[in-house]
Amino acid sequence: MEKKYIKINGISVASELADFVKNELLENTEIDVKHFWNGFEKSIKKLVPINKELLKKRQQIQKKIDDWHNKNKFEEFDSLKYKKFLNEIGYIVSQKEDFKIETTNVDIEISKIAGPQLVVPVMNARYALNAANARWGSLYDALYGSDYLDSNKNLGSHYNPFRGGKVIKYCREFLDKFFPLATNSWKKLELIDVINNKPEFIVNGKKINLKNPDQYVGYRRSENKLKGILFKNNNLHVELVINPYAFTAQQDPSGISDLVIESAITTIMDHEDSVSAVNSEDKILGYRNWLGLMKGNLKITFDKSGKVFERRLNTDRKYIGPQGEKIVLHGRSLLLNRNVGHLMTNSSIILADNSEIPEGIMDAFFTSAACLHDLKKRGNSRTGSIYIVKPKMHGPEEVAFTNEIFNEVENVLKLKSNTIKVGIMDEERRTSINLKECIRQVKKRVVFINTGFLDRTGDEMHTSMCAGPMIKKGDMKSSKWIAAYENNNVDVGLQCGFSGLAQIGKGMWPAPDKMADMMKQKIDHLKAGANCAWTPSPTAATLHSLHYHDVDVFKIQDKLKNRNNNNLENLLKIPIADRPNWSMDEIIKELENNSQGILGYVVRWIDQGIGCSKVPDINNVGLMEDRATLRISSQHIANWLKYNICTKIQVIDIMKKMARIVDDQNKNDKNYIRMSDDFENSIAFKTACDLVFKGTEQPSGYTEPLLHLNRLHKKSLNIN
Numbered sequence: 082m083e084k085k086y087i088k089i090n091g092i093s094v095a096s097e098l099a100d101f102v103k104n105e106l107l108e109n110t111e112i113d114v115k116h117f118w119n120g121f122e123k124s125i126k127k128l129v130p131i132n133k134e135l136l137k138k139r140q141q142i143q144k145k146i147d148d149w150h151n152k153n154k155f156e157e158f159d160s161l162k163y164k165k166f167l168n169e170i171g172y173i174v175s176q177k178e179d180f181k182i183e184t185t186n187v188d189i190e191i192s193k194i195a196g197p198q199l200v201v202p203v204m205n206a207r208y209a210l211n212a213a214n215a216r217w218g219s220l221y222d223a224l225y226g227s228d229y230l231d232s233n234k235n236l237g238s239h240y241n242p243f244r245g246g247k248v249i250k251y252c253r254e255f256l257d258k259f260f261p262l263a264t265n266s267w268k269k270l271e272l273i274d275v276i277n278n279k280p281e282f283i284v285n286g287k288k289i290n291l292k293n294p295d296q297y298v299g300y301r302r303s304e305n306k307l308k309g310i311l312f313k314n315n316n317l318h319v320e321l322v323i324n325p326y327a328f329t330a331q332q333d334p335s336g337i338s339d340l341v342i343e344s345a346i347t348t349i350m351d352h353e354d355s356v357s358a359v360n361s362e363d364k365i366l367g368y369r370n371w372l373g374l375m376k377g378n379l380k381i382t383f384d385k386s387g388k389v390f391e392r393r394l395n396t397d398r399k400y401i402g403p404q405g406e407k408i409v410l411h412g413r414s415l416l417l418n419r420n421v422g423h424l425m426t427n428s429s430i431i432l433a434d435n436s437e438i439p440e441g442i443m444d445a446f447f448t449s450a451a452c453l454h455d456l457k458k459r460g461n462s463r464t465g466s467i468y469i470v471k472p473k474m475h476g477p478e479e480v481a482f483t484n485e486i487f488n489e490v491e492n493v494l495k496l497k498s499n500t501i502k503v504g505i506m507d508e509e510r511r512t513s514i515n516l517k518e519c520i521r522q523v524k525k526r527v528v529f530i531n532t533g534f535l536d537r538t539g540d541e542m543h544t545s546m547c548a549g550p551m552i553k554k555g556d557m558k559s560s561k562w563i564a565a566y567e568n569n570n571v572d573v574g575l576q577c578g579f580s581g582l583a584q585i586g587k588g589m590w591p592a593p594d595k596m597a598d599m600m601k602q603k604i605d606h607l608k609a610g611a612n613c614a615w616t617p618s619p620t621a622a623t624l625h626s627l628h629y630h631d632v633d634v635f636k637i638q639d640k641l642k643n644r645n646n647n648n649l650e651n652l653l654k655i656p657i658a659d660r661p662n663w664s665m666d667e668i669i670k671e672l673e674n675n676s677q678g679i680l681g682y683v684v685r686w687i688d689q690g691i692g693c694s695k696v697p698d699i700n701n702v703g704l705m706e707d708r709a710t711l712r713i714s715s716q717h718i719a720n721w722l723k724y725n726i727c728t729k730i731q732v733i734d735i736m737k738k739m740a741r742i743v744d745d746q747n748k749n750d751k752n753y754i755r756m757s758d759d760f761e762n763s764i765a766f767k768t769a770c771d772l773v774f775k776g777t778e779q780p781s782g783y784t785e786p787l788l789h790l791n792r793l794h795k796k797s798l799n800i801n
Contacts, residue, residue, distance in 0.1 A: 093431040095361035120493030150547035181578030186464040190415035195612035195634040196346035197622040202355040216414040218344035218623030227596035261292040299400035345622040348414040354707040355693030361429035372451040420444035422473030470504035476511040481522040504529030508536035531586030539712035543782030549657035550724040565651035571610040572646040580638040589615040607632040617705040675714040677739040687765040719776025
C-alpha cells in the first residue's frame with residue numbers, strides 16, 4: 082500500500098508519523114509542533130550534507146586501504162610501513178594532550194554502581210517492560226530456573242524440594258560470604274526481626290549482629306509485619322524477603338522466602354541491531370514504546386496458560402532507615418536509548434531533494450523529544466539527563482558529528498547544553514585505534530564506552546579484505562588484536578577519567594540457557610576493569626550481579642589506571658591466515674557453521690520482522706543473535722570466496738543444505754515460512770546469499786542495506 086505523506090515546510094512526512102508527533106510525542110510538553118518541525122528542518126539542512134560527506138570519506142579511506150594492500154600483496158607485510166600509510170591517509174589521527182572527561186549530572190547507576198546491563202529490542206513492549214523491571218530480580222527464581230546449580234532442566238509442574246534446597250543452601254552461603262553475621266552462620270538463623278529500626282538476628286537463642294553493621298540499610302513492614310530487610314555491598318542492594326507462608330520458607334524458622342537483589346542496573350532500549358525497523362510503521366512502534374517508558378505509562382496485556390495478565394513498570398521501592406527515615410530506591414533499570422548509526426536512511430521523511438532522512442538524525446530528535454516527559458517527572462533519570470548510545474561511528478570526525486547532532490537537538494527542544502549524554506560503541510576499527518580522540522570530541526557528554534566483538538571483527542575483516550584470507554572465525558578471540566582491543570578500551574577509558582563517572586562496558590553473553598558457563602566466564606569482564614557488561618535476559622542479569630558482589634570493580638580500575646597502554650601495534654595486526662592449509666573437512670565445517678547462523682537469523686528478520694531472538698546454532702544451542710552476528714559470518718565467507726578457499730557453487734550447496742536444517746529447527750513455529758520448499762522464490766534465502774556474494778561491496782560490511790531492501794520487498798507483498 083502506498084504511503085501517504087503530508088508536506089511540512091520543505092519536507093514530506095509520513096502522515097502517521099506527523100500524527101504521532103502532534104498527538105503523542107509532543108503532547109503536554111513545552112515544545113510547539115510548529116516550532117519542532119521548523120527547527121527540525123533547519124537542523125537537517127545543516128546536518129545532512131555533513132552526514133553525506135562523512136560516509137563519502139569512509140568509502141574513500143576504504144578504497145585507499147584496498148589499493149595499498151593490492152599494491153603490496155607480493156611483498157612481506159611491513160607493519161611500520163602500514164602504520165605510516167594509515168597516518169598519511171588520516172586513518173590514524175595524531176593524539177593530543179591528555180585530558181579528563183567533564184560530564185556532569187550523571188545518574189549513580191552509571192557513575193557509582195557497577196553491575197549488569199541489558200540490551201533489548203524497543204519494538205517489543207513486553208521485552209522492554211521485562212528489562213526495565215529487571216532492576217530487581219529474585220535470586221531464588223534465577224537459581225531454581227537455570228542450570229547454574231543444577232543442570233537438570235526438567236523442572237516439572239510442581240515444586241521440587243531437592244532443587245529448592247540447593248537454592249536455599251546457596252543463598253545462605255551467599256549471605257555468609259557477603260553479609261556475614263558477627264559470630265555464626267546464616268544457616269543456623271532461628272529468628273530475624275527489626276526492633277527500634279535495627280535488625281536483630283537470633284542464633285541458638287542469642288542475639289547477634291552483622292559483622293559489618295554498616296551493611297544494613299533499612300527494612301519494610303506491612304500491617305505491622307516485617308516484610309523485608311535491606312543490605313548493601315559494593316553499592317548493590319540485597320533484600321531478604323520475609324514471608325513465612327511462602328512455600329520456599331516453610332522449612333525455614335526465620336521465614337526468609339527469597340533474596341531480591343539489584344540486577345540490571347542499566348538497560349539499553351535498542352532501535353538498532355536488535356530490531357527490524359524499515360519504514361514509518363516500524364519506527365513509530367519503537368518510538369511509541371520508548372515514549373511510554375519515558376512517560377511511565379507503558380503497559381501490555383498478554384495471555385499465559387489461559388489467563389490474562391497485565392504488565393507495567395514497577396514502582397519505586399520504599400524502606401525505613403536505621404534512624405526511622407524514609408528510603409526510596411529506584412524500582413527500575415536506568416534506561417538508555419541506542420539510536421542507529423550514520424549510514425542508513427528511512428522513508429519516514431522525504432527531504433526537499435527527494436532523498437530519505439538519515440535515520441540516525443531522525444532518531445536523535447524523536448527519542449530525545451520523548452524524554453521531555455521524563456525530564457519533568459524524573460521517573461528515569463533523577464539528574465535530568467537523556468542517555469543515547471551511538472553505534473557504528475568511524476573515528477573522531479564522526480563522533481564530533483554526533484556531538485553536533487545533539488547540539489542541534491538540544492537547541493530545538495530548548496534543553497541545556499549537554500543534557501543529552503552519549504555512549505560510544507567502540508565497534509569499528511577506526512574508532513578503536515583513535516579512541517582517545519573520539520572521546521575528546523564528546524568529553525562533556527560521554528558516559529559510556531563499550532566493546533563489541535562481533536561488529537568489531539566484521540569491520541576488521543572488511544577493512545582488511547584485500548590483505549589476504551582471514552583465520553577461522555573461532556580463532557579470532559585468541560588473536561592478538563582482540564586482546565589489544567579489549568585492553569585498549571579499558572586503558573583509554575581510565576586514562577580519560579571514566580572511573581566513578583562513566584561506564585566502561587564489555588559485550589554480550591550470547592547463550593541464555595547456559596548460565597553455569599556464564600558464571601564461570603563472565604566474571605573475567607569485571608577483572609578486566611569493566612563496570613558494566615551485557616547480559617541476554619533478566620535471569621542472566623540477576624545471576625551476573627553476583628559477580629559484582631564478589632569483585633569490587635572500582636578497586637580493579639584503580640589498579641589498572643597506571644597500566645602501560647601500548648596496544649596500537651597489536652591493534653593493527655591483521656588476522657590473516659599465514660599460508661592456510663586447511664583440509665576440505667575443516668573448510669566445509671566452517672562454511673556450514675557460518676551459513677547456518679546467517680540463515681537462522683535472516684529468515685526471521687525478513688519473513689517475520691524479528692530483529693533479535695534466540696536462534697539455534699548448528700548444534701541446536703540457542704544463541705541470542707542480532708545483526709552483529711550476521712555481519713561477521715557473512716564477511717567471513719565473502720573473504721574466503723575472494724581468496725578461493727571455497728567456491729560459489731560450494732557455498733550455494735552448503736547454504737541450501739543449511740536452509741533445510743534451519744527449516745527443521747523452526748518446524749514448530751506456526752509463523753515460519755520454509756525456505757527449502759522454493760529456494761528460487763524465498764526472499765529470505767536470496768537475502769542470505771546476497772549478504773555473502775555481495776559482501777565485499779557492502780559499506781563497511783554492514784548487513785543493513787540488503788536486509789532493509791528485502792524486508793521492504795517482503796512487506797510490500799503483504800506476506801508477514
